[in-house]
Amino acid sequence: xxxxxxxxxxxxxxxxxxxxxxxxxxxxxNGVRAELLGSDRWLLSSRHDLAVPLRPVFRCxxxxxxxxxxxxxxxxxxxxxxxxxxxxxxxxxxxxxQLLPADLLTVLVLRALSIPTVYTAHETVPWRVRSPVARIxxxxxxxxxxRIIVHNESDRFELxxxxxxDPKKIVVIRHGDFSLIAAPDMDQQExxxxxxxxxxxxxxxxxxxxxxxxxxxxxxxAWPQVVESLPTAHLVVAGQPDxxxxxxxxxxxxxxxxxxxxxxxxxxxxxxxxxADVNAYYxxxxxxxxxxxxxxxxxxLRYAYSSARPVVATSVGEHNTWVIPGVTxxxxxxxxxxxxxxxxxQLLANRAYCAALGARALEFGRTHFDWGPIAAKTxxxxxxxxxxxxxxxx
Numbered sequence: 001x002x003x004x005x006x007x008x009x010x011x012x013x014x015x016x017x018x019x020x021x022x023x024x025x026x027x028x029x030n031g032v033r034a035e036l037l038g039s040d041r042w043l044l045s046s047r048h049d050l051a052v053p054l055r056p057v058f059r060c061x062x063x064x065x066x067x068x069x070x071x072x073x074x075x076x077x078x079x080x081x082x083x084x085x086x087x088x089x090x091x092x093x094x095x096x097x098q099l100l101p102a103d104l105l106t107v108l109v110l111r112a113l114s115i116p117t118v119y120t121a122h123e124t125v126p127w128r129v130r131s132p133v134a135r136i137x138x139x140x141x142x143x144x145x146x147r148i149i150v151h152n153e154s155d156r157f158e159l160x161x162x163x164x165x166d167p168k169k170i171v172v173i174r175h176g177d178f179s180l181i182a183a184p185d186m187d188q189q190e191x192x193x194x195x196x197x198x199x200x201x202x203x204x205x206x207x208x209x210x211x212x213x214x215x216x217x218x219x220x221x222a223w224p225q226v227v228e229s230l231p232t233a234h235l236v237v238a239g240q241p242d243x244x245x246x247x248x249x250x251x252x253x254x255x256x257x258x259x260x261x262x263x264x265x266x267x268x269x270x271x272x273x274x275x276a277d278v279n280a281y282y283x284x285x286x287x288x289x290x291x292x293x294x295x296x297x298x299x300x301l302r303y304a305y306s307s308a309r310p311v312v313a314t315s316v317g318e319h320n321t322w323v324i325p326g327v328t329x330x331x332x333x334x335x336x337x338x339x340x341x342x343x344x345x346q347l348l349a350n351r352a353y354c355a356a357l358g359a360r361a362l363e364f365g366r367t368h369f370d371w372g373p374i375a376a377k378t379x380x381x382x383x384x385x386x387x388x389x390x391x392x393x394x
Contacts, residue, residue, distance in 0.1 A: 003090030005034045005382055008080070010058045010073065010098040012038030015208065015299055016122070020095065022176040024052045026375025032382065037080065043275050050180065057083070061098070073099055077106050084113060091382045093118040097126055097141070100134055104141045111144060116385040120149040122175075123296050124159045139163045146385055149378070151175045151297040152318050173377050175297045177369035182306035183279040184362055191283040197267060201234040202348035204312075205285035208300050210241040210249070210270070215291035215314065218337050220252045222291070225341035226348070227265050233348050234265055238281055240272040282307035286354040287347045292316055293334055305365030310357035312343045322368070328361040 005027065009020050020036050021044060027034035040056035058076040061069055084092070092110050094117065097103045110117050119141065129138050142148060142163050148170045150156050160167045192199055204226075210216055216237070226233050241250060250270070257266040273281065282288065288304040288311045295317035304311050310329035313319040323331050330347065332339040347354050 003033065003386070004087070005032050005091040005093060006037050006089045007034055007093050007095065008037045009095040010039065010061065010076070011096050012036065012054075012058075013041035013043050013062055015043070016096060017043035018178050018181050018299060018303070019122075019175065021050055021052050021180055022178065022371045023375060023378065025050070025180060026176065026371035027379055029372070030375050030379040032375075032379045044181075046276065047181075070099060074102055077102055081106060081109055084110060084115060088113070089115060090386055091116055091118060093120070093382075094145075095120050095122070097128065097138075100129065100137050100141070104137055104144070107141060107144055116382075117145045118147045118149060118381065118385075119145045121155065121159060122151070124150065124155050124162065147171055147381060149173050149381070152321065154317070155296055171377075171381055173381070174369060174374050175299070175302065176371040176374045177365045178299075178303045178306040179366065179371075181279075182303060183283065184306065184308040186279055186283040188283055191280040194280045195277065195284055197236065197284050198234050201232050202230060202351055202354075203234045203236060203285050203287075204344055204348060205281060205288050205309075206235070206237045206239070206291075207273075207281055207288065207303075208239045210237075210239050210245050212242075212244055212246060212249070213293050213295070215293050215334070216245075216249050216253065218291045218293075218335055218340060219289060220249070220256050221337035222341040222344065223256060223266065224259070224262055225338065226344050227262050229341075229345045230348055231265075233344075234267065236267045236269070236281065236285070238267075238269045238271075238273055241270055278303075279307065282309055285309055286351050287312055287329070287344070289340075289344065290314065290319065291334075291340055292319075295319060302365060302369055305361040305369070308355075308358040308362040310347065310354055310361050312340065312347060314340075324364065327357070328364050329357060 007024055009016055012020055024034045024036050035053035037055050037057045039058045041062055042054055057080050060072040061076055092115050107117055129135055142165050150170055150172055151174055153172055156170045156172050159165055159170055223235050253268050256262050257268050288309050290311055290313040292314050297318055301311055312330045313323045314334040315331045316334050323329050325331050330343040332343050
């Protein structure tokens, strides 16, 4: 029987599900019998056209209070280990750490069962890892897995230095695009009508979970300057606030939406956006704004490109590599509200120019974030970890 690769994502009810789909589909195309071990609340459960093999191992891990969710998560990990004991997958490839001590123990048990393990560090230090003890546990996990995947060379360097990891154990494999999910041909006016957004305004979009690292505070300071130059411009902030977000940021957002000079120019929707509406938000926009204080790898940037939308982004992390000023958008210094406002005005004042940049961003994303070579490199990594008799055909 052809060996199986498990792509393990405990929170596949989040935006990481878009990455999962691209990876699993790409692996299948490369001859790897891959399947997603995800949540019973998989974000893309209504997308029957995707046809990604999914096993909802993580059940009821997003319902109820924190204790109940934790108990359900532990039960799900025990179910996963029981499956591993019965089925002996060829590879266990983790995408996310939900409860670090339990995740580490699970990885160690999989190793004891002689199942090679791979972990994709979408962030070198996940945002949940805050305490010194958690950082120590993360370092143990990094040393326990067989390979670590990061998405760029700077992350490889940072991870190796911060945790004392052998650089040979860390493999750079890019984050792919969202071409399987996005709808770059969706009509902008239809998208706005669906979401109840202004028909004729130049529109900037901030999308995704609101965290302190994402610079909403800078955007709030910049927007009044944008409206002063472009009174009909409109800003949409759509996403669920994270618990680490300072209460003052949400208060400042509310004041921005209700302020005398900006009232009617801001739409704030603090909720987890249903997958059925995500494409409409990106296509309703003229430009996507990423005012982040720091970033390793950005799914929002890739979704914007796959939606034929340019970005205004801060010059942090991978933005310096993948945002090409005058081609796919604009770069501004982090924390600089004045520079952010100037860049937004320059783009929003010329919607035809935004559309032209968006077309270039779409082509750029297809060229640089194609899942074909990304999945092929991942499959090659799997093959290195397996005995010859267990490898997939090339």
